[in-house]
Amino acid sequence: MTEQAIVSDPPSVGPVKHEDLSLLQEVALRTPGDPNLEMCIQCGTCGGSCPSASAMDHTPRAIFAMLRAGMREDVMKSNTPWMCVACYYCTVRCPQEIHITDVMYTLKNMSLEANTGHNGTASDFSKTFISLVETYGRSFEIGLAGFQNVRHFITRLPSITPMAVGMLTKKGMSLFPPKRIKGMDQLKKILKRAKELEAE
Amino acid sequence: MSDYLFYPGCSMESSAKAYEASMEAVCKPLGINLKEIEDWNCCGATEYLSLDLTPAYSLIARNLALAQEQANGTKTVLAACSACYLNLSKADHYMHEDKAFGRKINSALAAGGLHYDPGQLVIRHLLDVMFNEVGLDKIKEKVVKPLTGLRVASYIGCMVPRPDYNARISDTEYPYELDDLLKALGAEVIDFPLKTACCGGHMTQIGPATAFELIRRLISAADQYKADALVALCPMCQMNLDAFQGQMNGYFHTSYHMPILFFTQLMGIAFGEKPENLGFGSELVSAHAAMKRIGIQTPEPAPAKPVAKKPSGLPMPPPRVRVGQQNTANEEASE
Secondary structure (H helix, E strand, O other), rough: HHHHHHHHHOOOOOOOHHHHHOOHHHHHHHHHOOOOOOOOOOOHHHHOOOOOOOOOOOOOHHHHHHOOOOOEEEEOOOOOHHHHHOOHHHHHOOOOOHHHHHHHHHHHHHHHOOOOOOOOOHHHHHHHHHHHHHHHHOOHHHHHHHHHHHHOOOOOOOHHHHHHHHHHHHOOOOOOOOOOOOOOHHHHHHHHHHHHHHHO | HHHHEOOOOOHOOOOHHHHHHHHHHHHHOOOEEEEEEEEEOOOOHHHHHHHHHHHHHHHHHHHHHHHHOOOOOOOOEEEOOHHHHHHHHHHHHHHHHHHHHHHHHHHHHOOOOOOOOOOOOEEHHHHHHHHHOHHHHHHHHHHOOOOOEEEEOOOOOOOOOOOOOOOOOOOOOOOHHHHHHHHOOOOOOEOOOOOOOOOOHHHHOOOOHHHHHHHHHHHHHHHHOOOOOOEEEEEEEEHHHHHOOOHHHHHOOOOOOOEEHHHHHHHOOOOOOHHHHHOOOOOOOOOHHHHHHOOOOOOOOOOOOOOOOOOOOHHHHOOOOOOHHHHHHHHHHHO
């Protein structure tokens, strides 16, 4: 009971230090809202519903057992959160109403901080996407796909060329980046402050 | 006329221009007045949330704060892209539910002189507005060219019916909204079992093998049901199923040809709009043959180039042919 109370009601006086918490508590606390993480009954509905489970080294169910067991290193090294396609099947099917997809986002954040460097393909994609957004305020699909494929799928380039041509000619996509939003300075200030808040 | 604050999202301006064009064409006759949120920024899709939660939610919340400033009496934000819709409603939902989190995001927004009061705006997807606000009766009234004879698979995908924070869609796994809307246009709608399955999302750029399998499931199911086209409502779904269909075919040695259209394109056709105003022809898997079945002329695909035949067997150097022996070699080959 005490453990549950800590998870759902973080003490309001003084900042909570992550190193004082168990792994399960830390993940729960870092996820917006209450993810009900401690409620898992290990039924496996999440893994059975997951369209990309075959690409994962542990099913989501196993990850929740590992979180409870405090296997920090193994969870941080796992590719499971990075293979999540955010389809939310597990989230709506979970009988305990655990916000599984949101927990996967938190785990991705944490594994980047832990710098285990296990799944560069997925995290590089996210990083490239965001560096473009932080430059223009909008996403730049052609540029993003170009960077990602040159970096990680160089052998695939010949096979995607016809598709890329179709994107430019039929879909009318531009080779040039989008126009910067007017409030770019404002957005940068917001993101800078948000990153400071995240680090606190 | 009802006014909506419109959040287009980045795809609508690059890969899904057909969606934007057709949406504009059908919104006007239905009395949907779209007011674009000025100077909106990218919602971060599923990528920023993966890196850094607080900046990710702040990025989304800047749009909500701008929308609130520019609201001018209207409260509803309309998004047509499923990922944008989910991100906007997710930020609103968690800022409302988790007060401490809401304060944190607002203190980030304050650095840019902005503020958002969670719960102030109502965030809705285009399909939800079409079905629940405009209504099928009004849509039926506008139909001048029913899509009789066009067999379609209705595909909603993930992020509109799930997690559906405000319970607007009939079911998280088997919703009927898009089916009913397409039936109202006169189309023959198959009972598509994979209507809310995943299109692969960003996996085409991360784990292509996984993505191709998810794309194959959807395309082959629609093909087995003998659908003329698959109808989508999200730029990401349309891009994955349309642009990567060729690569998926190559990966599995299949030859599926399933045109992927936006539901607004078919609404436009039924309303009597010209196909060229609805972005037809921008799909990589041509819908020309499918639309021709109901007498709609859309841009013809370029004739396919003859594929060079790959040599079979082991890679061997070409047979050496000596001068004088050429004739015999040719005769042997022809025998």
